[in-house]
Amino acid sequence: MTDLLGKMKRTHTCSQLRDTDIDRQVVLMGWVQHRRDHGGVVFVDLRDKDGVTQIVFNPVISESVHEKAQEIRSEYVLGIKGKVSARPGDMRNSQMETGAIEILVEELKIFSRAKTPAFQIDERVETSETLRLQYRYLDLRRPKLKKNILDRHTATKAIRNYMDNQGFIDIETPVLTKSTPEGARDYLVPSRVNQGEFYALPQSPQLFKQLLMIAGFDRYYQIVKCFRDEDLRADRQPEFTQIDMELSFVDEHEIMKIAEGLIQKIFKDVLGMDLAPTFPQITYDEAMERFGLDRPDLRFGLELCNVSDIVEDAGFKVFANVVKNGGLVKAINAKGCATFSRKQIDELTEFVAVYRAKGLAWIKIKEDEWQSPIAKFFTDAEKDALKQRLNLEVGDIVFFVADQPKITNEALGQLRNELGRRQGLVSDDVFEFTWVTEFPMFDYDETEKRYHSLHHPFTAPLEADIDKLSTAPLEMKSRAYDLVLNGIEIGGGSIRIHDTDLQERVLGCLGIDETEAQEKFGFLLEALASGAPPHGGLAFGLDRLMMILCKEDSIRSVIAFPKTQKATCLLTSAPSKAAPAQLQELAIKVTKIEE
RNA sequence: GGGGGUGUAGUUCAGUUGGUUAGAACGCUUGCCUGUCACGCAAGAGGCCGCGAGUUCGAGUCUCGUCACUCCCGCCA
Numbered sequence: 001m002t003d004l005l006g007k008m009k010r011t012h013t014c015s016q017l018r019d020t021d022i023d024r025q026v027v028l029m030g031w032v033q034h035r036r037d038h039g040g041v042v043f044v045d046l047r048d049k050d051g052v053t054q055i056v057f058n059p060v061i062s063e064s065v066h067e068k069a070q071e072i073r074s075e076y077v078l079g080i081k082g083k084v085s086a087r088p089g090d091m092r093n094s095q096m097e098t099g100a101i102e103i104l105v106e107e108l109k110i111f112s113r114a115k116t117p118a119f120q121i122d123e124r125v126e127t128s129e130t131l132r133l134q135y136r137y138l139d140l141r142r143p144k145l146k147k148n149i150l151d152r153h154t155a156t157k158a159i160r161n162y163m164d165n166q167g168f169i170d171i172e173t174p175v176l177t178k179s180t181p182e183g184a185r186d187y188l189v190p191s192r193v194n195q196g197e198f199y200a201l202p203q204s205p206q207l208f209k210q211l212l213m214i215a216g217f218d219r220y221y222q223i224v225k226c227f228r229d230e231d232l233r234a235d236r237q238p239e240f241t242q243i244d245m246e247l248s249f250v251d252e253h254e255i256m257k258i259a260e261g262l263i264q265k266i267f268k269d270v271l272g273m274d275l276a277p278t279f280p281q282i283t284y285d286e287a288m289e290r291f292g293l294d295r296p297d298l299r300f301g302l303e304l305c306n307v308s309d310i311v312e313d314a315g316f317k318v319f320a321n322v323v324k325n326g327g328l329v330k331a332i333n334a335k336g337c338a339t340f341s342r343k344q345i346d347e348l349t350e351f352v353a354v355y356r357a358k359g360l361a362w363i364k365i366k367e368d369e370w371q372s373p374i375a376k377f378f379t380d381a382e383k384d385a386l387k388q389r390l391n392l393e394v395g396d397i398v399f400f401v402a403d404q405p406k407i408t409n410e411a412l413g414q415l416r417n418e419l420g421r422r423q424g425l426v427s428d429d430v431f432e433f434t435w436v437t438e439f440p441m442f443d444y445d446e447t448e449k450r451y452h453s454l455h456h457p458f459t460a461p462l463e464a465d466i467d468k469l470s471t472a473p474l475e476m477k478s479r480a481y482d483l484v485l486n487g488i489e490i491g492g493g494s495i496r497i498h499d500t501d502l503q504e505r506v507l508g509c510l511g512i513d514e515t516e517a518q519e520k521f522g523f524l525l526e527a528l529a530s531g532a533p534p535h536g537g538l539a540f541g542l543d544r545l546m547m548i549l550c551k552e553d554s555i556r557s558v559i560a561f562p563k564t565q566k567a568t569c570l571l572t573s574a575p576s577k578a579a580p581a582q583l584q585e586l587a588i589k590v591t592k593i594e595e
Numbered sequence: 596g597g598g599g600g601u602g603u604a605g606u607u608c609a610g611u612u613g614g615u616u617a618g619a620a621c622g623c624u625u626g627c628c629u630g631u632c633a634c635g636c637a638a639g640a641g642g643c644c645g646c647g648a649g650u651u652c653g654a655g656u657c658u659c660g661u662c663a664c665u666c667c668c669g670c671c672a
Contacts, residue, residue, distance in 0.1 A: 033633095040629030054632065076621090091630060099632085115625060122633070125621070127605060130664050184671050204672070230671040231596095242672090354598085354668060400610055455672080482672090492672065539672075554665095565665065 008079045008109060015051025019100040021084045026103060028053060029063075029079045031120070031141065035072050036484070042069045043102075046078060054093075055080055063291075064415045065108050066253040075114035075121065081107035117345050133570040137325060148550045151270050156223055157350060158269040159243055168221040168245060173208035175201060175225070179520075184228035187238070196588035199242050201227035203540060207524050209246035209498055213535040214527045221245040223542065232565045234554040235488065235544055236418075239563075243545075246537030251480055252495055256281075256435060259483060259491065259538050263545075267431070270549055272316045279433040279483070287436050292330070292413025297487025299396035300425035300434040302416050304330045304409075307400070310385045318359075322402040329402040330412050332560055334419055337362040337397045338371075351418055352401060357411035361400040365392050375401075410581065417487060426486070428551040434484050438462065441476035443508065450511045455480040457510055458467065458503070458524075459494040461534075466502070479536070490545050493538030500529045 011027045030048035037043075041496040057069035061082075072078070093099030118134070119127040121141045132139040139145050160170070179186045179200035186200035198392040202208075204226050212220045222244045229238060243262070247255060260279055267273045280298075287296050290303045307330065312323040319329050334340075340348075349360040363372035370383070378386070390398055401412045420426050441461050442451040451473055453459065461469070465476040480494035497503045503525060507517050517525060546558035556562035563569055583590065 034631095036631050036634050038629055038631065038634075039627065041631080042629095043631050043634080052632095056630085058629075060629090088630070091632090093632060096632080116605070120622065120633090122621095124633070128602090128607090128664075130602095131606080133664090193641070206672095226672085228671065231669085233671090234666070236671070356668085489672080541672080564663090566663085570664090 004092065008081060008107070010079075013050040014046055014048040014053040015097055015102075017053060017084055017098050017101050019086055022086050022101065024084045025081070026084055027081045028055065028103060029518060030077070032072055032074055032076045032078060032119075035074065037070070042066065042072070044069070044078070046071060046080070047141075049150075051097050051292065053098045054087075054096070055082065055105050056085075057100050057105050057108070061104050062106055062472070063107055065347075068108050068110075069105070072110070073114065073116075075117055076110055077112040079109040079111060080105045081455070096285050113204075123521070130570065133556075133562070133564060134250075140560065145557065146455050148552065149560055151550055152542075152546050152558055154270050155266050155542070155549070158265050159223060159262065161222075162223045162265045163245070164257060166219065166261070168219040169217055170222055171212060171217065171220050172222065173205040173224065177202050177208075180204075180206060184230050187227045187229045190586040190588055192585050203228050204242060205244055205523050206458065207521060209244060209537060210458065210532075211250045211527055211533065213246055214530065214532045216247075216248075216533075219245070219247050220537075232563070232567060234556075235541065235547065236565045237555060237559065237562055240384060240555070241541050241542040243540040244537070245493075245539070246535060248533040250534075250536060252437070252481055255493065255495075255536055255538055256481060258358065259493075259540075262540075263433070263483070266545070267549070273431075274430065275433070279435055281435040281437055283438045284477075285442065286437055288409050292409035292411075292416060292546070293487075294436055294482065295484045295487055295489045296413075296434060296436075297417055297426065297429065298434055299486055300423075301330055301419045302334065302419055302425070304332055304412050304416065305390055307386060307389060310382055310389065311378075311402075313380055313588070314382055316374050319400070319402050323423055326405075327403055327466040328405040329400060330388075331390055331398050331400045332407050332416055332419065333392060333396050333398045334391075334410060334423075336395045337419075337423070338395045339364065340364075340397055348399070352415050354412040355411040356407050357401045357403055357415050359401075360415075361402070363392075363398050363400075365394050365396045365398070367394055430486070432486055436482045437480075438477040439480040439482070440474065441465070441478045441506075442473050444474060451509055453510060454478065455492070455494050457507060457512070458496045460497045460502075461506075469505055469509055473500040481538075483540070485539075485545070485548055488544055488548060489541075490518065490548070491538055491540035493536065495534070495536035498528060498532040498534050500525055503528055 008027045008029070010029045013029055014030050017026065028046055033045035033047040033052055044055050044057070045052050046055050055160065055543040056186065057066045059066040080103060082103040084101050085104050087100060087102055117138050119125065119131055120139065121138060123143055140149065163170070176189060178197040180203055183203045186203065188198040188200055191197045191199060205224055209220055217337050224242055224244050225239050227239050231237070232238065247258070264275045267275050275430065281298065284294055288292055289294070289306065292304050306328065308323045308328055311319040311329050314320050320413070322329060326461050345362055352360050361374050363370050363375055386392065392398060398567065399415060401408045403411070439454050441454065441459070443454055445452050455478060460479045460481060462477045468476045478494060480492065482489050482492040484490065497506060543555035543558055547555045550558055552558060561569065561571060568574065
């Protein structure tokens with residue numbers, strides 16, 4: 001063990017050496033990227049986390065080392081000692097950081113041999129995600145994934161520096177904790193010491209960070225794992241990381257200011273990019289009106305337009321009836337897209353059907369007529385009104401969705417994004433932020449016949465709306481805010497309720513009575529009654545943020561060891577069955593076992 | 596829970612109308628090569644066509660089921 005490294009001590013990484021280092025005696029260590037054996041001379045590209053350096057085995061330098069180099073293969077781990085040498089004039093490689101030099105190897109130590117890897121460690125060779133997840137440690141050797149992980153480190157470092165400079169204290173909160181109400185499905189952990197009882201893994205440290213405010217810690221932050229046992233998506237993993245913060249004695253504007261500073265710092269450090277000093281804000285209502293979604297992509301226009309008032313008496317009964325039944329008819333003018341083929345329109349119709357829109361009406365504005373299955377139903381006055389409202393010009397195609405407001409907005413908002421993608425209006429290199437503010441306090445669940453918090457039950461309502469709590473809860477707006485980047489929600493937060501009475505009234509509105517409230521989070525109510533400062537906070541999804549920064553389509557590409565869509569780990573084969581003895585200790589009986 | 600996509604050498608893929616011996620490239624092995632840089636040249640090995648049924652004289656190809664991965668809806672800060 002004493003001579004494991006063959007008396008070698010690494011002097012440089014594989015990215016450091018330049019022509020200013022010529023004649024220097026160096027020791028490098030790393031993996032074999034490529035071996036090029038020319039019989040007389042052997043070239044090896046030696047790779048480590050930082051880069052690649054060409055090393056040369058020449059019998060003129062050492063016959064025995066050259067002989068030993070014959071057995072080198074891809075992904076072997078080597079240590080070499082040698083002299084930095086200039087490459088002959090036209091042999092410089094301008095594609096490589098270290099392309100001006102090479103190392104003439106005098107000593108070679110093969111630390112490890114390697115099996116032929118399951119896939120080539122080379123970005124130009126595509127590999128299925130299944131295999132890449134199974135051999136994640138190999139995938140992590142590839143440049144893009146490696147860079148994503150390094151960028152993520154740059155980001156978390158920037159976060160810690162920034163938060164520290166702003167006076168935030170990093171405090172850890174429990175992972176084995178109590179189920180939080182109202183949110184997603186919890187991951188449960190059985191307690192051996194208290195048989196039949198379970199911890200829940202936190203969906204967020206929400207209650208603890210509020211308790212920390214009550215404890216007086218002013219400004220708290222944490223980069224923290226959170227857990228939700230729900231179905232996965234490209235941007236959803238069962239465990240994910242939040243940049244979590246909470247502040248006392250502030251309003252939402254101060255919180256947003258601090259959050260903007262944090263995002264600016266991350267973009268500066270990771271991408272070297274200066275963002276605008278402040279981000280625009282839009283209310284929830286305006287976002288829904290203009291974009292149909294509470295997370296508008298502001299990289300392009302194509303805004304939605306409400307035409308309900310124009311079509312409510314139209315001969316087209318589908319539209320008229322929807323309006324009469326409290327629905328909404330909205331339209332998008334796709335400028336210059338009258339060239340869309342029947343097939344393209346059919347595809348878009350199928351696209352909106354996914355969001356439960358029953359149809360997609362359209363009108364092509366031609367030189368001499370409106371080409372459309374529905375144009376004949378409109379009077380000249382209605383056509384004029386549509387033309388005015390939608391700014392219709394020759395060459396345009398306009399799409400309509402008529403349905404209940406939720407469906408119309410969702411379907412047309414998604415269609416807007418789809419049109420943006422199809423027309424090439426969205427670029428990875430553009431970052432358009434917006435705050436969305438004044439979310440509704442509640443929405444109404446038709447199946448459960450009860451109100452739900454849009455954010456969470458600890459969110460404060462707008463001062464002016466508190467009176468509506470007993471009369472018109474659905475009209476109440478909250479002091480919640482989301483930060484949206486390129487149509488993706490990257491974070492959200494709110495001013496919290498710091499008054500026990502108000503908190504109890506809000507819980508009452510949600511159908512949580514005093515007994516249930518006491519049982520589930522009596523400790524919070526008790527704490528609120530023990531001197532709670534005005535406070536609020538915010539949490540960013542670090543994975544989503546990094547996904548956008550790294551221009552990836554999935555958060556799996558910015559997580560070192562992600563899970564599959566069925567929440568399994570292909571590398572470790574988690575989850576797996578528990579041994580009978582373990583189950584017995586936990587007093588757990590598995591009733592459904594699939595062989 | 597539901598809908599779509601994919602599954603063929605180690606890897607990425609091709610495989611015609613169902614037809615007898617399943618191909619290519621890269622990788623791998625061996626040999627040659629002193630200036631390559633995804634080196635080159637030559638030879639070679641390598642297949643449960645995801646799995647299971649069915650139709651058929653005959654299935655990589657058609658049908659049904661199933662599994663895995665993936666995208667989305669539902670669900671979900």
